[in-house]
Each structure stands twice: as C-alpha cells, then as structure tokens.
Amino acid sequence: YGTQDMIVAQTSYMNERLRDVLPRRAIAKLRTLPNPVDEDLIVKMSMEALPGHDAEILSRRPQIVWCGRLIDVKRPTIAVDVLAEVRRRTGEDYELTMVGSGPMEAELRARAGELELASRLNLLGQRDNPFPLFRAARVGMLTSATEGFPNVLLEMMACRIPGIVTTPCAGDLDMLSGLEISAGFGASEVAEALLKVIQGGDRSALYGKTLSERSPDRFADMLLRAPSSYPGGQR
Template sequence: MQKVVVFMPSFAGGGAESVTLALCGGLARNHFDVHLVVGTGDGELRDSVPDDVSTCDIGASRTAYAIGGLLRYLRRERPDVVISAISHANIIAAFAVKLAMCRCKLIVVHHNTTSISTRRTLRRRDRLVPLLCGIAYRLADRIIAVSAGVADDLARSSHLPIERIQVLPNPIDYARIRELSRDAARQDSVPCGDGPLLVAAGRLEPQKGLDTLLRSIAQVESPCRLVILGDGSLRAELLSLVENLGLAGRVSLPGFVANPYPYFRQAQVYVLSSRWEGLPTVLLEALAFRLRIVSTDCPSGPSEILSGVQGAELVPVDDPGGLAAAIERAISAGPLGTVREEWREYDSALVIRQMCEVVHELSHGD
C-alpha cells in the first residue's frame, strides 16, 4: 500500500482546509495509506478528519516554523508521495522534501489568486509569496491549480511555465452534503423577519467582501433575511456595520457552523461577495441545492463555475448597488425549480479518481 502524507497548516475552518480533508478521505477509500500532518492541531475542523486517516500535529505555532518538524517526520516515515495544500505550506513542504532526501514525490495544490492576496496584505513577508512559490514549486513533481484562473495567475506572478501546471478542481462530496442538509438549521440563528432567506458563508476577513454585502442588503427594497455563516477578525466590525445600517432585524452572524447545509436547503438565494478567490468551495456546494446564486465576478473561479448556469448572475466586485439589484432580481424570480446538473464535474468521485491517477503515476515513475 502506497504511503501518502498530506500536509496543511492547521484545521482552520476554510474552504481549502475542508477540501483537503475530503481529499484525504477519498485517497484512503481508494486504498492509500494516508497520514495527515498539520503544523498545529488548532481549528474548527479538527473533529472532521476521516476515521481512516491518521493525524500528526508537529506543534508549529506558525507555518514557517513547521519545516523542522515536517523534515523529521519525512525522514522517519519515508512516504511515497507528499501532497501539500495552501501556498505557505506548499513552500515549506517543497524545501522539507528536498532536504529530507527520502526520494518521495511532491504534489503542491495551489488554491488562491496569489497576485491579489499578496498585493492586499499588510504583512511585508507575505509579499514574498509569489517569489518563494516560483522557487519552491520548481522542486515539486506536480503543480496543481484548482482553477484555470488560478493557474494563469500563478504562472504570471511566480514566473512558472504554464505547461507545468495541471488544473484539477476541488472535490465536493455531494452525497454527504445532501445528507447533512436534512438536519435542522438552528432557528435562533435565522432572522425572524419577512421575506426569503439569503445565505452567505466564509471567513469574516477582507477577502470576502462582506462589508459590501451588508451595504447592498441595506439597498434591497424587497423583504428578505440574510444569514452570514463564519467567523474571523472582522466579526466586531461587521456587527457594528449591521447596527449602523439598521439591519439588526434582517441580518444575523451566528459564527462558524460545522454543518451549514441546512441553511443552504432553507434559503432561496446564495450570495458570494468576495474580492478574490481561487475556486470558491461554497459556490460548488451551492450547486447541489435549488438556490439562485448571485456572485461577484472576482478572480478567480466564479465565472468558471457559473458561466451558462441557470439561475446564476455575476456582478462587479465592490459594487453594493449592482449586488443589490442582482439580489432583487433573484428574489423576484422565486425559488429555482430543479437542481442543476453542473455539479457533476466537481463530484468527489470524479476529482479524487483523477488525483489517484496522479499519485499512481508519480509513485511508479522511477
């Protein structure tokens, strides 16, 4: 049985972390010996590790400090393949694999539009990420981007040959999502007012543009209610904005919710207000429901996912008026009659089979 080590920084409740755990479970079901290594065991998803995946917490308070622990782990365990996700972790994994000299193959999975995320960061060291990715990713045996837009941006910003980058989307376990959606949503977290329910989900960080979403809701004249699922550093600021805009009776922020899918099933409209993405997992998940979708046309992912999709509309980034008008149209159109078929190309069975082929190819390459 081939041994596969998957490395990620933590169990933070983000989309990249969620799909990495889904990948671990999929590989294990396909008869790989999967070991998940995390820089720190903290985070909302720590109880979501699949039962057939072992876990090792190397106790690094920051991803940059994980290289020593990961290096020792690789020398001891000597895996056949290492898979890394999220750019900072990918850089650490590339140098750890090189220094370990254990002949294992490395797959790096890139999830975000790096040129924008690094340009908007306030931390100087993060602005070095494109340069470091360009150096580290050349050490990888396979570079995977989760969307064509991410691949193009990575090639440009890190000066990598585009032909070295393979596009493979995030795996979404739609059967599991539909099963979980049958649970009851916490009604105390849903506003009690009139009108259809709108839902948004994501980390409460500047990337997600939730301030724009709140300003757009203040302009929507049709009765509606909004639930924003997630937590983050902007929570207090967003709650203050809810009060200042007079939205206290229409908007709730219940925090991180381990199972958001009952809210998806109950809602009429899903709204994504992000300023940038890679391949937004929540949009892929929304395809499993009879939800009308309103999304910013941010780089990258939404236009790839929603092009030609029934009941979906793209609007400019940071445009509260345009977002409000699109939400009005989605409300007026009423519930979507049927579930779309576009979800099939992102189904975990298909995507994980493709990843299994990559792992087999690399592990038998020598």
C-alpha cells in the same frame, strides 16, 4: 518546483498566474483541475434538523445567506449594504443570515445599526455544519474581493439554494451553471445581480451539470488521466 509529477491549479486564471512564476521545467507539469464537491455528503448533512433558534430565524422571513470569515477580504459589510438595497428596491422584508466568525463582527453590527437593520441581521457564528442553513435560505451570496476558488459556492449549489450570487472574485466562475456573477464589486452591482436572481425564479435545477462535473469520482479520474487537460483548463 520541477521534481513533482504534477502541479495542479484550481482554475485557468490560477494556471495563467502560475505560468508567470514557475520555472520552465515545472510549467509542462501544470494542469488545471477544478475543485471537487461531494454532493451526496453535503445533501445528507443538509438534512440535519436545525436547532430550534435557527429554525425560528430561518422561517420567519426570506433569508439571504452569507458564509465566510468576517475579515476584510471577504467584504462582509458589503453584504449588509446589499441587504439594505434589496429591501429598498423590492419592498420585501428580507433578512441577512451570516455564518462565520472574525474580527469584523462589531463593525457589522454597527453598520446594520446605521442602516436601521439590526433586527434583520443574524450573526450565527462559525458552524461545523452550515448546510441546513443553506438549504433553508432563499438566496446565497458571496461578496469577496478575491478567492483562489470559493468552494462555498459549490456547497450552496449542493444544498439547492434557489439562487446564488457572487462577485467576480475568482477565475472560471462562469463555468458554474446557474450562478449569477455581479458586474462588479460594489453593493449596487451585487444587489442588481441578486435582484435578477430573486425575480428570475428557482435556478437550482441548473446546478446539476456543475455538480456532476466536479464529483469526487470524476476528479479522481481526471487525476489518473493526467496529463490530459480538464476542458477549458490547461493551456
């Protein structure tokens, strides 16, 4: 490091961590620029018709959608536990639709069976275009232990999911307007945040600020204006 014109961190938290490991000559070139999201493209893709089987699943009951690799760091089994807790506390017949593939699929099916929720867990596998599924969901959920920055939250916002909940798995999540961040990483804490979203009504109108701040054009402009810092970013 040091020969680059600029070193970009996605979040202020990442910026802080990089300062601990970068050589002195590189630190002056470190900037925080938030990941962009192409809202127009995502909206267009989200309008594609769902295949018949998917449409049947998404229309029969209110859906909580989760998207990611089925691996330990994403903590997908917590999502199943959250489903059980939300159903218990609301009395509503929610289902959990999980988009993604990975080695934990059998474990997820087993956990759903233990909780008598096998018929309420939809494992749809990896999808090239998950956005129509997002658009049809009632709530979006992220359960990760850690992330660099979870772009899936921006994608869910662009699809105007009425409510989105995440664990505190990355920096600068509090800068995403309308997002509900759980107090911790446990199933009960995520369920509490999810219930707050469900009971509080549609938040999708709040996403516009974040999406406009992270447009591709704005991202390009911030790059061209370097070394000016992103608000709330560079130290």
